[in-house]
Each structure stands twice: as structure tokens, then as C-alpha cells.
Amino acid sequence: MKKILGITVLAAFIGGAAAVGGYKLFERNQIGGTISEKQDLYFANNPLKISSAGTADFTQAAAAVAPGVVHIKTTYAAKGGAQGGSSPFDMFDDFFGGRGRQMQRQPRAASGSGVIISQDGYIVTNNHVVENADKVEVILTDRRKVEAKVIGRDPNTDLALIKVSANNLPVVKMGNSDNVQVGEWVLAVGYPLDLNTTVTAGIVSAKARSIGIIGREQQQEQLENLSEEEVQQFNRTGKLPASAMNSSIESFIQTDAAINPGNSGGALVNANGELIGINSAIASQSGYNQGYGFAIPVNLARKIVDDFMKYGSVKRGYIGVSFAPLGGDYNNKDVKTTETTGLYISDVVPNGAAAAAGIKAGDIIKKVDGITVYDSPDLQEKIGRLNPGDKVKLTVLRDGSLKDYAITLKGESSVGVVATSTAKAVEVSKLGATFVPATTAQKTKFGINSGVVVSSVVTGKAFDNIGVEKGLIITKVNGVPVNSVADVQKALPQTRNNMIYMSGVSAQGTFNFSFPAQ
Numbered sequence: 261m262k263k264i265l266g267i268t269v270l271a272a273f274i275g276g277a278a279a280v281g282g283y284k285l286f287e288r289n290q291i292g293g294t295i296s297e298k299q300d301l302y303f304a305n306n307p308l309k310i311s312s313a314g315t316a317d318f319t320q321a322a323a324a325v326a327p328g329v330v331h332i333k334t335t336y337a338a339k340g341g342a343q344g345g346s347s348p349f350d351m352f353d354d355f356f357g358g359r360g361r362q363m364q365r366q367p368r369a370a371s372g373s374g375v376i377i378s379q380d381g382y383i384v385t386n387n388h389v390v391e392n393a394d395k396v397e398v399i400l401t402d403r404r405k406v407e408a409k410v411i412g413r414d415p416n417t418d419l420a421l422i423k424v425s426a427n428n429l430p431v432v433k434m435g436n437s438d439n440v441q442v443g444e445w446v447l448a449v450g451y452p453l454d455l456n457t458t459v460t461a462g463i464v465s466a467k468a469r470s471i472g473i474i475g476r477e478q479q480q481e482q483l484e485n486l487s488e489e490e491v492q493q494f495n496r497t498g499k500l501p502a503s504a505m506n507s508s509i510e511s512f513i514q515t516d517a518a519i520n521p522g523n524s525g526g527a528l529v530n531a532n533g534e535l536i537g538i539n540s541a542i543a544s545q546s547g548y549n550q551g552y553g554f555a556i557p558v559n560l561a562r563k564i565v566d567d568f569m570k571y572g573s574v575k576r577g578y579i580g581v582s583f584a585p586l587g588g589d590y591n592n593k594d595v596k597t598t599e600t601t602g603l604y605i606s607d608v609v610p611n612g613a614a615a616a617a618g619i620k621a622g623d624i625i626k627k628v629d630g631i632t633v634y635d636s637p638d639l640q641e642k643i644g645r646l647n648p649g650d651k652v653k654l655t656v657l658r659d660g661s662l663k664d665y666a667i668t669l670k671g672e673s674s675v676g677v678v679a680t681s682t683a684k685a686v687e688v689s690k691l692g693a694t695f696v697p698a699t700t701a702q703k704t705k706f707g708i709n710s711g712v713v714v715s716s717v718v719t720g721k722a723f724d725n726i727g728v729e730k731g732l733i734i735t736k737v738n739g740v741p742v743n744s745v746a747d748v749q750k751a752l753p754q755t756r757n758n759m760i761y762m763s764g765v766s767a768q769g770t771f772n773f774s775f776p777a778q
Contacts, residue, residue, distance in 0.1 A: 265325065269509070273343040273541055275287070283709065286623070291769040294566045294569065294570070295377055295378060295382065295434075295562060295565045295566055295569060296434075296562060296566070298377075298378045298379075298380075298382075299377065299378070299431070299433065299434055302379060302431050303431075303433055306431075306637065307326055308433055308532065308533055308534075310324060310531075310532050310533045316445055316461075316531070318445070318447055318459070318461055320533065320764065321447060321529060321530075321531055321532065322447060322449070322459045323531035324432075324533040324749055325432050325447070325449050325459075325533050325535075326401065326449055326457050326459060327373060327375060327401045327430035328376040328401075328430040328432035328527075329374070329375055329376070329401075329449045329450060329451075329457060329526055329527050330373065330374045330375075330376060330398050330399060331371060331374075331398070331399040331451040331456075331523060332371060332372045332373060332383075332390070332396065332397070332398055332399075332408070332422075332512070333370075333371050333396075333397040333398075333399065334370050334371070334372070334373045334387060334388055334390060334393035334395065334397070335393065335394055335395045335397075335398050336370070336392065336393060336394055341761055345723060349399050349439060355435055355550075366587070369524055371451065371454055371521055371541070372385060372386065372389035372390075372450075372451070372522060372523075372524045372525045372526075373385065373389075373449075373450035373451045373522065373524060373526030373527075374398065374422065374525050374526070375388070375432050375525070375526065375527045375535060376429050376430060376431055376432060376544050377431060377432060377434065377535075378429075378431060378559070379427060379428055379429050380426075380427055380429075381423045381424040381425060381426045381427070381581035382411075382421060382422075382423050382565070382569070383420065383422050383423065383424065384420070384421055384525075384538060384561055385396065385419075385420050385421075385422060385524075385525030385538070386418050386419065386420060386524050386525040386538065386540055386581060386583070387413045387414060387415050387417075387418045387419055387420045388418055388524065389420065389525045390410055390413065390420050390422060391413060391415075391420075391526055392716075393410075395407065395409040396409075396410060396422060397761055398422070398424050400426070401430070404426075406424040406425065407424070408422040408423060408424045408589060409422060409423050409424075410422050411423050411568050411569070411572075411606035412564075412567075412568035412572060412573060412574070414564050414574050415508075416507050416508050416509055416557060416569075416574070416576070416644075417508075417509050417560060417561075417564055417644065418540050418541075418556065419448075419538065419556060419560075419561055419564045419565075419571070421524075421565050421568040429573070432527055432529070432533075432535045433533065433534050434534065434535045434558050435529070435530055435532070435534025435535055435536045435558060436534075436536075436557055436558075436559065437513065437536045437537060437557035437558045437559045437560075438557075439466060440513060440536050440537075440557075441464065442463075442464050442465070442466060442467060443464060444463060444519060444530065444531070445461065445462075445463055445513055445530070445531045446461070446462060446463065446464070446517055446528055446529065446530055446531075446536065446581065447459055447460065447461050447517065447528070447529050447530075447531075447686040448460045448461075448513035448515065448518065448519050448523060448526065448527070448528055448529040448539055448553065449526055449528075449529065450519075450522065450524075450525070450526025450527065450539060450657065451522050451523070451526065452518075452519070452521065452523045453518035453520055453521060453522050453524040455521060455522070455643070457727055458523075460517045460518035460519070461517055461705065462515050462516040462551075462553075463512040463516060463517075464513060464515055465483055465515055465516050465551075465552075466513075466514040467511075467513055467514070467585070468511045468512075468635065468637035468638055468641065469510075469511070469512040469513070469514045469554060469555060469637065469737040470510040470511065470512070470635065470636055470640075471510060471512065471541065471543065471636045473554060485707060485724055491562040491757065495537065502553065506682075507576070507578070507672075508646040509560065509640045509641060510555060510636075510637060510640065511560065511637035511638075511640055511644075512537075512540065512554035512555060512556065512557075512637075512650050513536065513537045513554070513555045513556075513557055514540070514552065514553065514554055515528060515553045515554075515555065516552070516553070517544050517553060518553075519539055519541070519553035521566065523539045524539060524540060524541075525537070525538060525539065525540075525554075525732075526538070526539045528555040536555075536558050537545070537555030537556055537557055537558055537561075538555055538556045538558070538561055539553060539554075540554055540555060540556050541553070541554045541557045542554070544699055557641065559641075559645060560641055560644055560645055563644070563645045563646075565694075567647075570706065573649050575648060575671070576646075576647070576648070576672065577613075577643060577646045577647050577648045577649070577650055577669025577671065578612065578613060578643070578648075578653075578669060578670055578671070579606065579612070579613050579614045579619075579643060579652075579667055579669065580608065580609035580611075580612020580613045580614045580615060581605045581612070581614045581619060581672065582605070582606050582607040582609075583603040583604060583605050583606060583607065583609050583625065583633045583636070583639075584603065584604050584606055585602075585603055585604075585634070585636055586599050586600055586601060586602050586604055586624070587599075587600035587601055587634075589776030593729050595708050597624065599624055599657065601626070601632070601633075601634055602624040602625055602626045602633055602634075602657065603624065603625040603633055603635075603636065603639060604622075605619065605621055605622065605623045605624070605625065606621060606622070606684070607621055608620060608621050612670060613667050613668055613669050613670040614654075614665075614667060616665065616668070616670075617654075617665045617667045617668070618665060619654070619656065619665060619667075620644075620658070622658070623656045623657065623658050624656065624657040624658075625639065625654055625655070626655045626656065626657050626662065627653075627654070628642050628643075628652060628653070628654055628655075629642070629652060630653070630655070630721055631655050643669070646669055647669070647670065648670055649668065650668075650669050651666055651667065651668050651669070652666075652667050652669065653666055653667070654667055655663070676730055688745060688748055688749060688752075689721075690726055690752060690777075691721065691722050691723050691724070691748075692717065692718040692720070692721015692722045692723050692725075693715075693716065693717050693718065693721070693722075693728070694714075694715045694716045695712040695713060695714060695715060695734070695745050695748060696712065696713050696715050697711075697713070697743055697744055698710075698711035698712060698713050698714055698733050698743075702733065706733065708733070708735050708764045708765060709741065710735050710736070710741035710742055710743050711733040711735045711742070711743065711765070712733070712734050712735065712742050712743065712744065712745065712747070712748060713730045713731065713732070713733050714728060714730055714731060714733075714734065714735075715730060716730055717729065717730055722775060725775075726773065726775050728773075731766060732764050732765075732766050732771070733764055733765050733766065734748070734762055734764045735763045735764055736751075736762065736763040737751035737752060737760070737761075737762055738751050738752070738754040738755060738760060738761050738762075739754075739761065740754065740757070752777075755777045758776060758777050759774045759775065759776060759777065760774060760775055760776075760777050761773075761774045762774070
């Protein structure tokens with residue numbers, strides 16, 4: 261009997277050890293996984309115990325979420341391109357907390373919020389919170405200050421992923437933004453107006469809201485890079501070429517929870533304490549809360565974060581069409597249809613995914629994967645969550661008949677979209693400007709083999725004094741081709757007659773100029 265009992269105990273011990281060992285092995289294997297896998301593993305062992313039934317009570321949700329929302333402090337050197345008047349979010353009175361153009365050339369600090377999404381230090385925030393920052397510092401809820409590294413930025417969605425070197429951090433659980441309902445209670449958690457952790461409550465006011473804030477900035481950049489012929493065409497028709505299509509994605513969750521400058525990058529959570537959005541912008545004439553806040557859906561953020569962790573950049577699939585919504589104020593004389601719902605395809609990119617599937621200009625997209633399409637965000641967010649090679653079914657109206665098309669999405673090169681560079685600008689003090697290397701696409705566009713882009717100009721310094729503007733591509737310095745800031749600095753001492761000679765190119769043409777060395 262004792263022998264049998266001993267064998268039973270030994271077997272139980274071995275089984276338990278195997279289970280623990282297997283779990284530990286599984287846990288180790290998940291360290292490099294996607295953010296979804298990291299979250300599943302964490303919350304399998306740390307389940308949320310929150311109930312939102314009955315009378316609205318957000319104490320449990322607030323207690324669960326607040327520790328995982330951090331304060332982000334950024335500092336900027338004395339550069340013309342520092343965060344400020346140049347941000348697309350200025351039209352909403354610089355939600356990030358800046359002070360407009362009068363501050364854009366001054367050394368300064370700013371602040372925003374971020375959400376911890378993994379124990380090992382990954383934090384999601386807004387692109388405009390960390391863009392152009394020389395230093396990003398995270399203040400945890402236990403008052404620790406930790407410098408953060410920017411893993412990736414995506415201006416197309418205004419999302420960014422940063423990481424701090426810390427472990428066992430409190431994590432905010434990602435929910436499912438597809439399940440969000442208009443009218444449900446939500447909490448906004450962040451650091452408004454440089455206050456400590458602040459929780460405000462409201463409801464979801466609308467879904468799939470596009471406010472044009474990201475698209476306008478992108479269109480301005482595209483206009484600066486058009487050829488002279490394309491500019492003339494744009495002036496005549498008001499339309500960008502299909503190859504310069506808008507690749508921004510806006511499908512915001514609108515809320516009336518009080519959001520103010522500094523909330524940017526913070527959490528929008530449901531009554532169960534689950535992250536459903538990243539607060540991004542406010543619509544306000546005063547610059548402070550007027551009941552119109554906008555958050556990026558977490559399902560879109562999840563894709564962006566996973567891409568940054570896996571590839572270091574966003575891999576986005578494209579249909580390859582330009583389109584306009586129908587109905588209401590959207591109809592115009594160029595659209596020959598009586599339809600009031602759907603997306604009217606005005607142009608199809610040659611060799612793009614839509615063209616390969618047989619989609620034509622004049623077709624009207626009525627459904628995407630069986631879901632009715634009413635406005636641009638309905639399609640943009642769905643496609644924005646997919647990768648090149650993924651398939652999507654479009655139901656298209658043509659000549660009065662509906663037909664389904666199977667679209668295999670293609671990458672950025674298929675539509676001529678240039679991946680936004682996240683290279684850090686480096687200042688050359690002698691010139692009073694910062695530079696980033698020109699991308700391959702920029703070199704191809706202008707037919708050049710070398711170049712650095714002027715990313716900002718400092719007031720009162722050499723470039724500012726002679727009228728050199730942001731966006732100019734410098735191809736040669738003192739006759740030497742330059743492809744990096746190091747090339748520029750190496751070529752500068754090679755002056756003749758105490759003069760610096762430069763060659764450059766922009767959408768307006770080529771330039772040769774010189775100025776006294778200082």
C-alpha cells in the first residue's frame with residue numbers, strides 16, 4: 261500500500277513539474293511574440309475582475325487602468341522644426357500641449373500620455389507626441405522616470421510605439437473596438453494640463469468618424485513633392501494624381517468624456533476596464549474640452565503595434581483606388597449616379613490590386629467583406645488592419661448590377677506611396693538646419709543619386725538668412741555629393757574663397773547657391 265501511495269505521489273510530483281516546466285517554456289517562447297500573444301499570456305494569469313452591470317460605477321475600471329497609463333515628457337532642441345505650429349493637430353489648438361507658432365523655434369518641453377501594453381515596457385502613444393523629440397522620458401505611476409526609445413512612428417494613423425527598459429509593469433488590457441456601441445459609457449485616462457493621472461467619464465458619441473486632420477497634413481506634403489505638370493493638373497482639377505492618393509486612416513471613436521491638452525496618447529477604456537481607443541485629438545475653438553474628443557480604435561492600433569514589433573515599420577496593404585463618399589454634401593457634378601450610399605471610385609491606380617481584379621473608375625463600392633459601406637472610414641479602417649497579400653471581398657455596383665470582386669492587397673510600391681521616414685533629424689549648427697537622408701523614392705522622383713532633406717531651419721542662422729526652406733533636398737556641398745549628415749559635415753571645410761557652394765532640388769526645380777562661411 262505504501263509502495264502504491266509512493267508511486268502516486270511521485271507521479272503527481274512529476275506531472276506538476278512537467279506542467280510548470282511546460283508553462284515556463286511557453287512563457288519564454290512568448291517573449292518575442294505579438295502584442296496579442298503577450299496580452300493573452302498576461303491576462304490568463306492576471307484576469308480582470310470587473311463588473312459593469314447595474315448602476316454605473318467606474319471605480320474598479322479606473323483602479324485597473326490608471327496604473328498602466330503613463331506621463332510622457334518630451335524635450336526639443338532649438339530647431340525650426342520642433343513640435344509646434346507645424347503639427348497637423350494645430351487646427352485643434354495643438355492638443356498635444358504646445359503653444360503654436362510663436363514657440364516653434366524655441367527650446368522647449370512638452371507632455372502627453374501613453375498606455376503600457378506589455379509587462380516588458382512597450383507603450384503605445386500618438387505619433388505627434390514623440391515626433392521630432394530629442395528625448396522621450398516616461399514617468400511611471402510609481403514616480404520613476406525612465407528614458408524611452410521610439411520603436412516606430414506611423415503618421416498615417418498618428419500612432420507610435422515606444423519602449424522603456426523596465427519589467428513587471430502594470431498592463432492595460434486591450435479590448436475589441438469593433439464591439440463598441442454608440443451610447444456606452446467610457447473613461448478617458450491620461451495626464452491633461454500636466455496634472456497627475458486623471459480619469460473622466462462620458463459616452464461614445466459616434467464611431468468611424470473622419471475629421472480630416474491627418475489627411476490635410478499628408479496632402480500638403482504630397483503637393484510639395486508634385487512635379488510642375490502635376491501641380492498644374494491639380495490647379496485645374498483640384499484632384500491629386502492617383503499615385504499621390506491619401507494613405508491616411510481616420511476612423512475615430514468620438515466621445516464626450518472630458519479630454520484636454522496632455523491627454524493625447526492616453527487611454528479610452530470601456531466600463532470593464534478594457535482599452536478600446538488611444539485618445540488623439542479634440543475639436544475645440546478654445547483649445548480645451550468642448551465635448552468632442554477623438555480616439556484611434558484599438559483594433560487598428562493593435563495591427564500597427566504588431567507590425568512595429570515584428571518588422572520595425574508598418575506593412576500596409578492597398579486596394580489602389582481613389583474614391584469619394586456618396587450622399588449628403590458629398591455628391592458633385594463629376595459623379596454621374598443617383599446612388600446615395602457607397603464609395604464612388606474616381607480613379608484606379610495602374611497595376612494596383614483593384615486594377616488586377618477588374619475594378620474600374622465609375623464603379624461604386626457598396627460592401628467590404630459583406631458589410632455595407634457608407635463613408636470613407638468604413639473602408640479605410642478595415643483595409644488599414646490588413647497586410648499586403650491579404651484578401652478582401654468588395655461588392656461593387658456597376659451598370660445597375662452588383663458583383664463581388666476578390667481583391668489581393670498589394671504593398672506601398674503598387675500605389676506609389678512613400679513610406680514615411682522615421683530617421684532622426686540631425687542638426688548642422690554651422691548651417692543652422694537639421695537634415696535627414698533623402699529616401700530612395702525621393703531620389704527616383706527627382707532623378708538624383710544623392711541628397712539630404714532640410715527638415716528644419718533655425719531662425720537667424722545661415723540657411724534662414726539666405727531663405728532656404730524646409731523640404732529642399734541638398735544634393736551637393738562644395739561639389740561633393742552628400743547622402744548623410746556626416747557627408748555634409750565632411751564637405752563643409754572644403755570652401756573656396758571662404759564661400760560655401762550648394763546644389764539642391766525641389767518641386768520648383770534645381771538650385772545652385774552660395775553664401776559666406778561663418
